[in-house]
Amino acid sequence: MNGIHDLGGMHGLGPIDAEVDEPVFHHEWERRILALALASGAMGKWNIDISRHARENQPPAQYLANSYYQTWLVGLEKLLLEAGLINAEELASGRSAKALPDDLAKRVLKADMVAEVLSRGGQFRMDDDVPAEFLLGDGVRVLNNHPAHHTRAPRYVRGHCGVVEQDHGVFVFADANAQGNKVPQHIYSVRFTAQELWGPDAAANDCVNVDLWDGHLEAAD
Amino acid sequence: MSAGHDHSHLSDTELRVRSLESLLVDKGMVDPAALDVLVQTYEEKIGPQNGARIVARAWAEPDFKTWLLADATAAIAEMGYHGRQGEHMNVVENTAQVHNLVVCTLCSCYPWPVLGLPPTWYKSAPFRSRAVIDPRGVLREFGTVLSGDVAVRVWDSTAELRYLVLPEQPKGCAGLGQNELAALVTRNAMIGVEKAAAPKRAGAA
Numbered sequence: 001m002n003g004i005h006d007l008g009g010m011h012g013l014g015p016i017d018a019e020v021d022e023p024v025f026h027h028e029w030e031r032r033i034l035a036l037a038l039a040s041g042a043m044g045k046w047n048i049d050i051s052r053h054a055r056e057n058q059p060p061a062q063y064l065a066n067s068y069y070q071t072w073l074v075g076l077e078k079l080l081l082e083a084g085l086i087n088a089e090e091l092a093s094g095r096s097a098k099a100l101p102d103d104l105a106k107r108v109l110k111a112d113m114v115a116e117v118l119s120r121g122g123q124f125r126m127d128d129d130v131p132a133e134f135l136l137g138d139g140v141r142v143l144n145n146h147p148a149h150h151t152r153a154p155r156y157v158r159g160h161c162g163v164v165e166q167d168h169g170v171f172v173f174a175d176a177n178a179q180g181n182k183v184p185q186h187i188y189s190v191r192f193t194a195q196e197l198w199g200p201d202a203a204a205n206d207c208v209n210v211d212l213w214d215g216h217l218e219a220a221d
Numbered sequence: 222m223s224a225g226h227d228h229s230h231l232s233d234t235e236l237r238v239r240s241l242e243s244l245l246v247d248k249g250m251v252d253p254a255a256l257d258v259l260v261q262t263y264e265e266k267i268g269p270q271n272g273a274r275i276v277a278r279a280w281a282e283p284d285f286k287t288w289l290l291a292d293a294t295a296a297i298a299e300m301g302y303h304g305r306q307g308e309h310m311n312v313v314e315n316t317a318q319v320h321n322l323v324v325c326t327l328c329s330c331y332p333w334p335v336l337g338l339p340p341t342w343y344k345s346a347p348f349r350s351r352a353v354i355d356p357r358g359v360l361r362e363f364g365t366v367l368s369g370d371v372a373v374r375v376w377d378s379t380a381e382l383r384y385l386v387l388p389e390q391p392k393g394c395a396g397l398g399q400n401e402l403a404a405l406v407t408r409n410a411m412i413g414v415e416k417a418a419a420p421k422r423a424g425a426a
Contacts, residue, residue: 008326010350016362018342024264029238035256052328068344070234094240096248111254119304124381152379154326168382187380198354205372208353211380
């Protein structure tokens, strides 16, 4: 979606406010929402791309006004409601009206499972033997697509040409994964010159590398 | 701070988070003890000290550096760092000719196992918007001024690959052990907005 989250290349958003010796968390509620979001993921009702879309799909003014962890709260409430894990009345009251079904109760993340679950991480690479559509050194153009759903091709590279610099192998295609479909595709690190992206005023020797899937690219001369 | 029952001072966000936690605990969907372990893990155990050890070892051991640049995921896993938000790692090396900078313009992807949770500025709209269009201006805001003949390479973390910058080893490090070297490696240097700190030693140039 052409949302406000797709920030690359925008002007006017102000100076970077880098806090010196910043603590990991600024408020107790930030600790709790991080932990709630990670623990709720154990229900297996969404994947990382569905959760990214839940966070990015906000009215632009709200997205910009929210802190990172406020956006996590918005996203988690939405995911829980959409998955049917909670309903609106429960969310409003803070009380459970319906017990968790047995099959989900078995999935609850327990304290003694946390270290193992975090160290295992997510499964994004796929074993499928999918041929690469592009080879190292190939010229590629990012398709000028503007899907209304989640996509990991930022607007600032669409329609622009780059060179395949690295083939990372076969991964689940994020744009389809956000809609619950597992499609195996190669991911490439595509190198764009700064001048290709930003015009002749950009530094001649600078470049931007973006990780893109086969589904984002076409051959370029 | 005690967890009092007077909630009148709480913000709307705090109230929503408390209410959601109460609901999910009441439903049996989350285990309060697991929430505490999750917080403790990211607040106390996982942080940029992990990445600093990796960089220090790469500076001290050429074979490890070669492995790290060729297969970062395996080399980093061998040091015990792997898992959530660091499943697939790439390490990019700063040299006298090339300076690397990492961003996630679309959200805030960041290599958690080696750097911990991202700082607020990394997740902010000003950094995410400008890192790709004006990386030299962003670097100047962090006090990092590069000459025009140094190429800037920006890495936008749009997929499940996570990036760690291997900073240039500062001058004057001869004789330092890996713990002393790691102390020179800041989180910001491993994101690429700064260089590694010079060693503070009597007699150092």
